[in-house]
Amino acid sequence: MKTPSFHVVPLPTEIADAARRVARTGAADHIIITVDSPESSPCRHCLRWAEPGERVVLFPYTAIPSGQPYSETGPIFVHVDECQRYGSPNEYPADFRNGRVFRAYDSNYNIIDAQVVDGAEPEAVIESLFQNPDTAFVDARSVTRGCFTFRVQRA
Ligand SMILES: [Zn+2]
Numbered sequence: 001m002k003t004p005s006f007h008v009v010p011l012p013t014e015i016a017d018a019a020r021r022v023a024r025t026g027a028a029d030h031i032i033i034t035v036d037s038p039e040s041s042p043c044r045h046c047l048r049w050a051e052p053g054e055r056v057v058l059f060p061y062t063a064i065p066s067g068q069p070y071s072e073t074g075p076i077f078v079h080v081d082e083c084q085r086y087g088s089p090n091e092y093p094a095d096f097r098n099g100r101v102f103r104a105y106d107s108n109y110n111i112i113d114a115q116v117v118d119g120a121e122p123e124a125v126i127e128s129l130f131q132n133p134d135t136a137f138v139d140a141r142s143v144t145r146g147c148f149t150f151r152v153q154r155a
Contacts (some may be wrong), residue, residue: 102141
């Protein structure tokens with residue numbers, strides 16, 4: 001199999017751990033939820049769907065830093081209990097082959113392109129966005145709710 005020209009970047013462990021700590025203090029913007037249906041709550045740290053019965057922290061994450069027109073902070077989940085950070089950067093995460101939109105950003109955090117997977121191979125969509133030399137990174141988001149799922153960088 002050919003090596004992809006991109007790296008999948010899961011949420012850093014420091015951010016997941018900080019969210020878990022804040023949630024335990026009872027902060028209003030970091031709530032703990034017990035998942036009740038499958039494929040409803042993607043953990044951005046292990047890049048898997050949380051299983052029904054597992055607990056997750058729901059909190060706001062700044063995927064695109066403030067101070068730019070495309071600044072964006074939005075809700076994401078991580079498992080409450082420690083989980084292993086996604087460790088296969090060369091492989092597209094199997095749980096998220098459907099239902100994603102890919103947004104291409106330039107190095108100034110401007111959105112310059114976007115494509116919905118819609119039955120295509122996500123790897124091919126990402127590769128095509130990176131064909132544009134101005135694409136600095138690609139963010140995968142939920143096509144329905146818009147929530148940030150993970151980042152993809154050039155290898
Ligand atoms: Zn997890």
